Amino acid sequence: MDYVGVDIGGTFTDIVVMDDKHGLVTTKAPTTPGELERGVFDGLALIAGERGISLEQFLAGVESFGHGTTQATNALIERTGATTALLTTAGFGDTLFIQRLMGFTTGLANDELGWYSRRRQPEPIVPRRLVREIGERVDQAGQVLVPLDEDGARREIEALLEAGVEAFAVSLLWSFKNPGHEQRLRELISQLGGDGLFVSLSSEVSPVIGEYERTATTVLNSYLGPVVAAYLDRLEQGLRERGFGGQFSVMNSIGGVMSAGDAAAHAVLLLASGPSGGVIGSRYLAEMLGHGNVITTDMGGTSFDVGLILDGRPSISSHTQVGGYHLSAAMVDITAIGSGGGSIATVEDGMVRVGPESAGAMPGPVCYQRGGTRATVTDADLVLGVIDPDTFLGGRMKLDKAAAEAAIAEQIAAPLGEDVVKAAAGIRRIVDSQMADTLRQLTIGRGHDPRDFVLYAYGGAGPMHCAGFGSDLGAAKIVVPAVSMVQSAYGALASDIHHSAERSHLVRAGGGPQPLTAGIEVDEIEERFQALEAECLERLRGNGIEPGQAELRRSVDMRYRRQTHELIVPVDAGPLEQAALEALFERFEGMYEDTYGKGAAFREAGIEMTTFRVDAVGRRRKPSLQATAPVAAEGRGSRRVYDTAVDGYADAAVVQWGGLGAGAELPGPAVVEHPTTTVFVGSGQVAAVDRHGNLVIEERSTA
C-alpha cells in the first residue's frame, strides 16, 4: 500500500510517495494557480506512469493521502477570504483595529523599527463597518454583568446579512469563562441566516485569555473557513472520483493531520500548514536517527524558516503572527526571517549589507534571467562555483553566470575596490553569519545552547549554505535529509492525527512564605484536564481512532505572578494527585531556571497556572525510510569552488547524491548534487551517507 504526501508551494507542488516495495519516490510538478488540484493530479500521474500503471490504478492502492497546503495563507495574504462580520462586546468594537498597538511593527526586523515613515497597519480582514457591538458583559469570573441584548443583536445580524456577509465571527469579552452569550448569538445567526452560514465562536476556536488575539483568531477562522472548505472538497472529490479509497487528511499548524471536515471547521489552524510539515517531517526523522534536539532550517528563495525540536517534540508557540495579525492558536513555533537565496546585496558608504530586501522568485536573482538586476546571494553562490550553471535543478534551469559576475562586479566589487570573487565571498560570509546569529538568538531566547543541537537543512538554498551557518553556529552536526527537497510533503505523509484542546483559567498558588502549591484544589485541576481529554477523544473518534489507540499529553502554562511570559509545562498523565502537583511546580521552577538562568526563579511572588491544554495523538501506521542499496559512486568529478571557510579556491569533488550508497564518506570541500538541490560541504568538514540516505555533515576534527 502507498502513502502519499503532498505540499503545494508557490512555485512547485511537491509529492512524496512511500511504500514497502518501491521505497521512497519524490517528484515536483509545477503548481497550477487557480486550480491547485490539477498540479497534484499531474504529479501523481507522473509517478503512476513511472510504474507503468494508470493514475486510477495507482490511487486505488493508496492507503493514506496527507496534504500540506498554503491555501489558507494565500487567501489571507491576497485578502480573498469570505466577507466576514464580527459581533463583539459593546464598547470594544475597535479591538481588532487597535491590535494592542502591535499591527504596524509585525514582522519588522530590529533595524527596520526606527523607520517610522514606513509604518503601516495591515489591510483589515473585516472592515470596521462590518464589526457590530452587541450589548452584553461578562466579568473575569464568568459572571454576567449585562445580559445579552437579543433584540439589538437581531437587528445587527439582519443588517449584516443584508450587507451580504458570508461568514460570522463572534468574540465577546471573557467568553471562554462563560460561553453562553456567544452560543446564543450563534443560534440567532442560524435563525436569521440559516444553518449554512459559517460561524466561529471565540469560545470554541480559541478559548484562551486575551481578547485581541482570540478575536483575530476567530475572525480569521471565519474568513478562511469557506474558502478552505471549498478547496478541500474539490481535491478530495477529485481523488475519490479517480479511485482513491483511503484516508484523506490535512496537515495542520500544530504538527498533526486532521480530516478535511475538521480542517474546514478550524481553517485558522492551516495557516502554517506548509512550514510545520517541514518541522514534523524533521521530527519523524529525528526520532529515527535518535536526535533529541534539532534546529530545523528551511532556506528558500525569499525566506529562512526556523523551527526547534526539543527532546523529540516540536517547539510549540501559543502566539503566532500571520499576515499582520496575532493569533492565540497554538502552532509549531516557526520563525521566518528575510534571508534567502534572493536576498539582495548592496554597498553603501563602503559598507556591505545583505538583505532584508529580496528579489524573491520574481524577478529573482540576476542569474535566473527573469529580469532581476540586483546582485543576490544566489548570484554569489554561482560566481563562487558552489552551484553549477549547467546542473542547477538537474539542468532544468540554465543560469547565466556571466550576468551574475557582472552584477556583483559592478554593484559590490567596484565600490569596495575588490575583485569580483572576494566580493561574492563577502556576500556569502555575511549571509551565513547573519543566519547563524538568528539561530543563536532563537535558541538562546528559549534558554538553550545551540551547540547542543543537530541542525537539519532543507529547502532550495539551505543545503548550499548550511556548511557555513552551521559551522558559525557551532552546531554539533548538520543533517541534509534525503527528502530535503520535499520535506514538508514528507511531514504531511509521516504525521499522526492530532487534536488539541485548551482552556484559560487563572489559578494562583503560593506567594510569600506559603508552600508553592498552597491554595490549589488538586481535584479541580484534575477535572479540568479530564474535560479537555474527553473533548480530544471525541474528536479522535470522529477520525476513526478509538480511545485505546490515543496518546494524550497534558500541559499547563505557568508563570510567576506579575510576569507576562509563560512557560508551557508538561504534566504527567493523570490522575493528578498532590505529590504529582508538587512535582509539577518543581518542574516549572527547574524549567524557569534553565530558561532564564540560575537565581532567576522568584518563588516569593507566587506561581500562576493560566491555560490548561491537552494534546491528543492518534498514531498512524507508517512505512519506514528504506536504506538505499550501496551503489558505486559514479559521475564523480571536480570543480573549483571558493570556500569562505579557508578564504580561497579549492578543488571540490562533485558527486551525484543518487550515486552515493549508505556509509559513503566524502571529505570537504565537496559538492553533492541532486536534481532538486545542491549540498556544499566545506573544507574541514566531512559528509557521510547514513543508512537512510541522509547526508550527515560534521567538522572533521570531531568526525
Add this chain to the structure above:
Amino acid sequence: MSTVAEPARNLRDFDPISFEVIRNKLSAIAEEQAITLKSVSGSPVVTEATDFNNGIYLADGSTVTMGPQVLFHSGTMSSVIENVIAQFSENPGIRPGDMFILNDPYRGAVHQPDVAIVAPLFDGERLIAWAGSCAHQLDIGGMSFGSWAVDAYEIQQEAMLLPGVKIVEAGEIREDIWQMIMGMTRLPMVLGLDLKAMIAANNVAARRLEQVMERYGTELVLGVMEAEIEASERRLRARLRQLPDGVFRAVDFLEHDGHEDLLYEVRLAVHKRDDELVFDFEGSSPQAPGFVNCTRAGLVGAVFTALLPILAPDIRWNHGILHPVEVRAPEASIINASWPAPVSSGTVSAVWVATNVSVAALSRLAACSTATSSEAAAITKGSMMVLTLAGQDRDGGPYGTFVLDSTAGGGGAYADHDGISGSGDYCVPRPSIANVESNEAGGPILYLYRRLVPDTAGPGRRRGGAAVGLALTPHDVDELAAMLISHGVEVPNSAGLFGGMEAACNDPLLLRESEGTVGRVLDPDGLRAIAGTEETGPKPGHFRLAAGQVFAYSFQGGGGFGDPLDRDPEAVLADVLDGLVSPESARDHYGVVVADGALDATATAARRAEIRAERLGTAPAREVPVDAGAEGEPLGPYLARGADGRLRCRCGEDLGAVAENWKPRAARRLVGPEAHGRRIRLHPGLELREFSCPACATLLECEVGRVGEPDLHTIELEDRAG
C-alpha cells in the same frame, strides 16, 4: 586601576566584510541582552511597554549598539557611564566583575525611575568596553506610589537616589547594598526581579562579547566598534549636507507644575549649517518648583529621540549620530534644571515637550529637501498621561499598577499617508498594550469601554491617527487609590504640520455619583452626557475611586499634515463611515458634506469655498488644484524658494524674500479651539492662529502661541547669494 583603551585605529586595517560580520554580531549581542532582560523581568513596563534599553559602549561610554527600545534612554547610558568613570574610578575603583547602579538624573539618568546598571568589561587589566541596561521601575520609593512625586519641591523628596553604587563586586551581588535598595521601594519583588534581569542581561553581553573577541581578536572588534561609530557620523553628515542651511523653529507648552496650573514653554531653534546641527533651547521657561523639569540628560534624550527616526532611520544608531549635534540650553530652565529641582516626572513632562519641538523643527528641516521630505511628520501624541492605581486585590493581597494603556494615542501624519490610529508613543519603536482581559485578571478593575475615539485625529490633507479612550471602575473591591498626572489637557501638543491641524487634547473625566454605568457608558461622549461627570484637569494628583465610580480618559491623537480642504472627499467619507470622523467634523474641518452615508459633492464644493472665504475675510483671488505643488526648492508642500530667492505659494503668490518671515504677508486670523476640533482645549494663556495664503487661501500653518506673543518664524532659510 584601569586604563582606557587607545582610540584612533586605522580604519583600513580590516576589510568591509569582516566589518559587516562583526558589526552584525554586536547588534545580535544587544538583542540577546534585550531578550534576557525581558524574559527575567516581571514588570509590564518592561515586557509590554518596552520601557528599557541596553547596549554596548566603548571604554569612554560612547554608545556602540543600542536596542530599539525607549529612545529617551539612547543618549543617557553614555552619560551614566561617564559619571561612573568620573566619580568612582579612584574610590571604590572600577574592576573586573563589578557593576554600578545609577538613577540620579543629575548624574546621567533621565529621571529617577529609570534605573541603570552598567558593567565594565576588561581585557586583562585594561578596561575595553561597557555593557549596560536600564529599565523603568514601577516604584523606587519616595513620597508617593510609583515615584511620581506630584507634591515635591526638591529632589530629596522624590525617590531613592543612587549615584553609581557598586552593586556587584567581583561577580557577586553586594548583599548590604541589595537590602538597602529593597528597603526603600514599595514593590521589592518587582524591583528585585528587574535588577536581576539587568544584571543577567549585562552578563550575557559580557560573555558574548568575550567570545566574539576571542574569535576575531580584541583589537579587530574594538576597531569595528569605533569604525561603526565613525560610519554613522559620516552618513549623518552626508545627509545633513543634502539639506539647505537655515534655522528651523518650534515652540510647545506644558501646563501645570504639580502645584499650580501655570504655563511653561519649550522653545527651540535648530541651526543647520553645512553638516552640523545646533539645537538651541534659548527662551525656554525657567525651571518649575514642581516635578515637571528635566536635567540635561533627559534633554539630550529628547533630541536624540526626534533625530533618529527623521534624519537617521537608515543609519546605525550609535554615538556617531551625536557628534554632528550640539545641544544648548539655558541653566536652571525647565529643560536643563539645576539641582535640587524636582524632576521625577521629567520624562512625561519636559522631555516629552522637548521631543515635540525637536520633531517639529526637524520635520520642517526635512521637508525642505526632496531627499528627506518623506520623513517629515506632524506630532505623534504629544503628551503622556500617567495613571496609577493601588489598593487591595480581590484576594486581599496588595495591588498596584501603572496603567500603560495611555500610550495608545494617535500617530502624526506624513506628506503621503495618514497617521496611525492607536500608534503608541514616538519614543517607543515597538509599542504594545495589554489586553483588557489581562488587566482585568491582574487586578480588581473593570473596563466600560476601550475604543478609538472619533474626532481625536488632527485634520489635514493627511489625517493624523485617532487616539484610544477608555473608562475604568473598581470591580470586586470597595475602592482604589488613584493618581493621575498629565499635561496636554489644555495644550494641544499634537501639532499639525504645513496647515495640518492639532489633534484632540487629553480628556480625563471622573464620575462620582452614578448607578448602572456598566453596559451603558460605551464611549466618552456617553459619559459626558451623564450629569455629574466632571473634568479632572491635568494634574488632579491623588484621588479615591470607589466602587461604582468611573474614571475615563482619552489621549491625544496625531497631528494632521497639509490643509484639510485638500483632503480627498472620498477619504473623508471613509473616515466618517468607519467612525473616526464625525459628520460635523467632516463639514467643519474638512468642508466635506456627508448625508445618509453618502457624499454631497455640490454641498462639499460650496462648504469648502465658504471656509476659504472665512480664512481671508473675502473670496480668494486665485484657485489652485488641491494636488498642486509649488515650483522651486520646497519648504514643505505649499511654499518654495524660486531661483530669484523669493518665497512663493503654490498659486504663485510672492510671500517675500526667503530669509524673511512670510507670516506678515499671510492672511492671519485667531480662531477658537473648536475651529480645529471639538476635543481641543486651550489654556487661558494660549491662542490659536491660522496663516493662509492671501491669494488662494491655502492654509499654510497653524500655530499655538502665548496670547499676544509674536508669530514664530518657523523656517528661516539662509539667503544664498546668486
